[in-house]
Amino acid sequence: MTRPDDTGYPFFVPRTGAWKGEALSQVRSRFRVGNIELVVLSDGSYYLDAGATFGVVPRVMWEPLAGPLDDHHCLTLGLNCLFLRSQGKDMLIETGVGDKEGGRVQSSPLAEGNLLTDLATHFGPPEEVDVVINTHLHSDHCGWNTRYVEGRLAPTFSRAEYVVQGEEWEVATHPNERTRATYLSENLLPLAESGQLRLLDGETKITDEVTVIPTPGHSEGHASVVITSGREMAIYIGDVVQQAVQLERTAWVSALDVLPLMSMETKKRLVERAIQERALLICVHLPFPGVGHMTRTADGKRKWEPV
Numbered sequence: 001m002t003r004p005d006d007t008g009y010p011f012f013v014p015r016t017g018a019w020k021g022e023a024l025s026q027v028r029s030r031f032r033v034g035n036i037e038l039v040v041l042s043d044g045s046y047y048l049d050a051g052a053t054f055g056v057v058p059r060v061m062w063e064p065l066a067g068p069l070d071d072h073h074c075l076t077l078g079l080n081c082l083f084l085r086s087q088g089k090d091m092l093i094e095t096g097v098g099d100k101e102g103g104r105v106q107s108s109p110l111a112e113g114n115l116l117t118d119l120a121t122h123f124g125p126p127e128e129v130d131v132v133i134n135t136h137l138h139s140d141h142c143g144w145n146t147r148y149v150e151g152r153l154a155p156t157f158s159r160a161e162y163v164v165q166g167e168e169w170e171v172a173t174h175p176n177e178r179t180r181a182t183y184l185s186e187n188l189l190p191l192a193e194s195g196q197l198r199l200l201d202g203e204t205k206i207t208d209e210v211t212v213i214p215t216p217g218h219s220e221g222h223a224s225v226v227i228t229s230g231r232e233m234a235i236y237i238g239d240v241v242q243q244a245v246q247l248e249r250t251a252w253v254s255a256l257d258v259l260p261l262m263s264m265e266t267k268k269r270l271v272e273r274a275i276q277e278r279a280l281l282i283c284v285h286l287p288f289p290g291v292g293h294m295t296r297t298a299d300g301k302r303k304w305e306p307v
């Protein structure tokens with residue numbers, strides 16, 4: 001298995017600074033939806049070109065609302081993964097950047113904190129995870145799907161079923177010039193080879209409380225995860241947005257989205273549902289833990305309220 005040539009990817013830039021935010025251990029990471037406890041785990045920080053984040057939105061409009069930029073004009077994004085237990089199944093949503101060679105060029109080093117360390121602190125070793133759900137298969141979302149064990153590439157979560165939309169698997173395993181540097185075979189093929197892969201065809205219940213729903217736009221097969229318990233709801237929205245302001249201004253869509261107009265429609269639908277249901281939203285790329293609600297102001301504007 002080979003790593004594609006990164007030069008094909010217009011937004012691939014090296015990191016230039018360490019995480020300067022609050023120590024993650026000081027930040028609340030546990031939330032509750034009905035009877036289910038949600039634990040947000042971090043795989044560190046991710047550095048993404050600010051122009052790629054905001055697409056066609058003019059810089060004069062987004063700059064006052066974005067976080068500080070580093071020397072390479074990158075924003076610091078979170079890598080918020082989610083752990084929960086539903087009906088006897090220990091589930092992990094999203095697996096960050098991982099530890100394979102080159103995988104952390106664009107993110108913070110392992111020593112600054114990573115998913116497996118966080119998982120061990122809050123839960124246990126990766127072998128004990130029953131289900132891994134990937135919202136999509138870009139390299140910053142499925143990096144820990146696999147790792148090298150004694151020189152051989154293998155699924156990190158050795159007993160788990162790995163769940164992803166079939167449409168996403170199809171585009172990820174047939175990348176084009178633009179997507180080949182983010183759809184890395186090393187994160188994918190070992191899952192098929194080990195028989196641990198489960199491909200979904202549209203909306204699918206994983207348990208009575210956890211449902212994967214298609215939310216296309218960022219990628220063709222992008223999905224979100226709806227968690228319900230009692231009368232409460234949480235939605236892990238993956239890469240539907242990278243910044244909170246993109247939830248408030250639905251036309252603000254990332255340049256990385258392959259179907260930007262569909263992203264806009266997906267986002268409108270999802271935000272409306274989140275407002276109506278008072279759903280807790282978990283956003284992978286917002287600053288840790290990336291959790292909050294969408295509300296409506298008195299004059300009818302959509303507003304992000306972090307928890």
Ligand SMILES: [Zn+2]
Nearest residue numbers: 138140141239
């Ligand atoms: Zn991403």
